[in-house]
Amino acid sequence: MTFADTAAPALPAPPSSLGRPPGGARNGALMAVASMLCVQLGLGVSVPLLDRLGPVGTVWLRLVWAALLLLVLVRPRRSDFMRKDLVACAVLGVATAGLMVLFMCAVTRIPLGTASALEFLGPLGLALYGAAGGRRLWALLAGAGVVLLTEPWHGGTDLVGVGFALAAALCWAVYIAFTQKVGDQVTGLKGLALSMPVAAIVTTFFAAPTEVGHVTWPLVLIGLALALLHPVLPFSLEFLALRRLTTTAFGTLMSLEPAIAVAVGLVILGQVPGPASAFGVAFVVVAGVGATRAGARSDLAKGENRENAGDAVIM
Numbered sequence: 492m493t494f495a496d497t498a499a500p501a502l503p504a505p506p507s508s509l510g511r512p513p514g515g516a517r518n519g520a521l522m523a524v525a526s527m528l529c530v531q532l533g534l535g536v537s538v539p540l541l542d543r544l545g546p547v548g549t550v551w552l553r554l555v556w557a558a559l560l561l562l563v564l565v566r567p568r569r570s571d572f573m574r575k576d577l578v579a580c581a582v583l584g585v586a587t588a589g590l591m592v593l594f595m596c597a598v599t600r601i602p603l604g605t606a607s608a609l610e611f612l613g614p615l616g617l618a619l620y621g622a623a624g625g626r627r628l629w630a631l632l633a634g635a636g637v638v639l640l641t642e643p644w645h646g647g648t649d650l651v652g653v654g655f656a657l658a659a660a661l662c663w664a665v666y667i668a669f670t671q672k673v674g675d676q677v678t679g680l681k682g683l684a685l686s687m688p689v690a691a692i693v694t695t696f697f698a699a700p701t702e703v704g705h706v707t708w709p710l711v712l713i714g715l716a717l718a719l720l721h722p723v724l725p726f727s728l729e730f731l732a733l734r735r736l737t738t739t740a741f742g743t744l745m746s747l748e749p750a751i752a753v754a755v756g757l758v759i760l761g762q763v764p765g766p767a768s769a770f771g772v773a774f775v776v777v778a779g780v781g782a783t784r785a786g787a788r789s790d791l792a793k794g795e796n797r798e799n800a801g802d803a804v805i806m
Contacts, residue, residue, distance in 0.1 A: 519735030520779070523744045526725035526732065531751050533721025534603065537595075540713060546595035548702030549717075551694040552710065554588065556718035557726075558688040565684035572685070576676050583669040583682070584689025589662035591722065592694060593655050600652030608641040608749040609653060613660030614667055614742030618782075629781040630739070633746035636774030639767045640749045667741060670726075671733040683730050687722070743782035746775040 540549045572580070597606040615637070618630040673682035733741055750772040753764050764772070 515735055516740065519732040519741070520744055522728040522732035523736070523741060524747060526728040527745070527748045527751050529725040529728070530721050530748070531755050533717060533725070534598065535755065536720070537717055540710065540717070541595075541599065543710065544702055544705055546599050547592055547694065547698045548705065549714075550588075550591045550595050551691070551698035551702065552706065552714035553718045553722065554591065554687065554691040554694050556715045557723045558691040560718060560723055561680070561684040561687050565680050567681040567684045571681050572677060576673065576682070577685070579669055579673050579676065580682050580685040581689050583666065583673055584686040585693055586662045586665040586669060587686060587690040587722070587726070588693035590659055590666050591690070592697070593659035593662060597652050597655035597659060600649045601656065604749055604752045605641050606652065606656045606659075607752045608637045609656035610659045610663055611637055611746055611749060612657065613663035614738075614745040616660075616742075617664045617667055618739045618742035629743050629778045632781070633743050633775050633778035636746060636771040636778065637749060639771030639774065640753065642765075642767050663745075664742075667733070667738055667745075670730060671738055671741075674730050674734050680727055680730055683726060687726075740782040744779050747779045750775045 537549055537553075540552075544552065594606060594610055597610070601609075611633075615630055615634055618633075619627060673686065676682070677685075729741075736744070753768055753772055757763060
């Protein structure tokens with residue numbers, strides 16, 4: 492339960508029990524980067540599953556497992572949520588389903604790096620909307636890096652794939668905003684444990700008519716492993732990161748994801764980036780460092796930070 496409605500004055504408390512979790516922007520940035528690494532690895536190992544279940548079926552299997560795992564491990568209760576929390580978790584679940592399904596559809600039509608960069612327009616737009624003064628420069632620098640990474644002047648891009656990626660970008664912006672909102676209102680990972688079943692139910696409506704019949708026991712076990720890698724671990728890390736970072740800083744840090752995709756391609760697939768891509772990587776790294784240094788969340792006014800009492804328990 493939150494303490495937003497209590498009338499008692501704020502009392503001094505040990506730093507480990509009340510207020511924002513310790514660590515600030517640095518720990519939040521590390522969590523965000525670890526989350527992106529998990530996502531990229533999860534996408535890489537999902538390729539064989541795409542051929543057998545398709546993008547929607549693959550996402551559905553992962554989300555069903557993720558929902559079951561989080562419900563068992565976190566065990567949220569009705570008393571943990573106010574009515575507004577339930578609404579926010581439902582919106583977050585729908586955004587999560589849209590983000591994962593649309594992005595997976597995009598990568599079946601356009602290169603992973605291009606899809607990742609286009610998807611980043613969501614958090615970049617959120618960063619630009621919430622930024623002011625010098626902080627906006629980091630978002631603009633990251634945007635320049637994305638342009639260099641994708642090299643749109645070459646043309647020949649699949650417009651349907653671009654449309655899927657842009658729709659995923661919108662879902663990602665909503666996902667970031669509501670992840671922070673739910674993380675502030677609900678202790679621990681209980682908000683994630685409630686939003687993930689919503690995402691699984693939404694994808695079931697699209698996957699069940701065509702993909703359920705293709706599921707085999709080996710695919711079920713593969714889906715379990717993939718669910719741990721993505722989305723359970725990265726989404727949990729993002730929940731924790733957004734308690735330490737502003738949406739501006741988090742959105743700018745997400746610009747590292749296209750750069751991570753380029754690095755994975757270089758190390759695993761032997762795809763050597765050209766000069767433009769190399770400069771793009773440098774731009775987004777600099778922007779990420781700048782956002783981290785300026786992006787720690789301050790305590791909320793009027794005692795709102797008391798809502799997060801107990802956050803340190805999950806660390």
